[in-house]
Amino acid sequence: MNVDEAMDKLKEKGYKYTRKRYDMLALFSDESRYLAAKDVLEALGDKYSGLSFDTIYRNLSLFSELEILEETELDGEKKFRFSCSTGHHHHHLICLDCGKTREIEKCPMELPLIEEHEFQITGHKFEVYGYCQQCSAQTQQ
Structure with a gap:
């Protein structure tokens, strides 16, 4: 899945296109690793000065619920990455x-x-x- 496909999925499910959501998804698209909410805040905090952990967590949860992102827990912290594009079980x-x-x-x-x-x-x-x-x-x- 890429950012445009993810944004299309959000739109299909009735969620608004926002630049903030696009930038969050672009961050995950550029990484080949799991990211925590604090990683998102560090990467986008300068661009969006009012960005809060609530906003980040709410969007990460939404992306996970829609299977745009997959999540895991490492060291007691939820981390996320883009869902695999492969259709096979792994x-x-x-x-x-x-x-x-x-x-x-x-x-x-x-x-x-x-x-x-x-x-x-x-x-x-x-x-x-x-x-x-x-x-x-x-x-x-």
């Missing part, structure tokens, strides 16, 4: 230092063990946390 490796993500193609939920418990799964989320090669190399120096 999971992520997430760097705890820089927040960059990589796709994992194999799904651990495909294990026969789950079927043994007579449980109907309707959804799941699987994330692996660690350090990317670049961040790992920097901590070893």
